[in-house]
Amino acid sequence: MPLVIFETPGEPTELRVDTPEGGPLAEVCDRSAAPVPFACRNARCGTCRVDVLEGDDAFFPPEDRELDLLDLFSDDPRKRRLACSAVLCPGSGRVRLRAVGQDG
Numbered sequence: 490m491p492l493v494i495f496e497t498p499g500e501p502t503e504l505r506v507d508t509p510e511g512g513p514l515a516e517v518c519d520r521s522a523a524p525v526p527f528a529c530r531n532a533r534c535g536t537c538r539v540d541v542l543e544g545d546d547a548f549f550p551p552e553d554r555e556l557d558l559l560d561l562f563s564d565d566p567r568k569r570r571l572a573c574s575a576v577l578c579p580g581s582g583r584v585r586l587r588a589v590g591q592d593g
């Protein structure tokens with residue numbers, strides 16, 4: 490069951506979402522009102538970039554479209570993903586995320 494933890498600097502609490510089945514991170518964000526902004530939802534704008542502070546191995550590897558945009562931003566896909574494109578693996582794991590630009 491990946492446990493997805495969303496951090497927001499300055500907030501005393503973090504959002505924790507159990508996602509036993511894995512699946513698209515965007516769906517996890519939507520159903521939990523996670524503090525991650527979206528715009529295009531199609532790996533084109535970079536609005537939804539998140540820092541992966543823990544648990545990058547709980548995601549399936551990025552597909553070409555996501556990799557291409559991360560590369561444009563010079564982002565390391567082990568440390569940064571697109572919330573509109575990243576997909577969580579089913580099974581155990583713990584993921585800690587923070588939207589880019591929310592580093593306090």
Ligand code: FES
Nearest residue numbers: 528530535537573
């Ligand atoms: S919302 Fe535009 S790249 Fe994800």
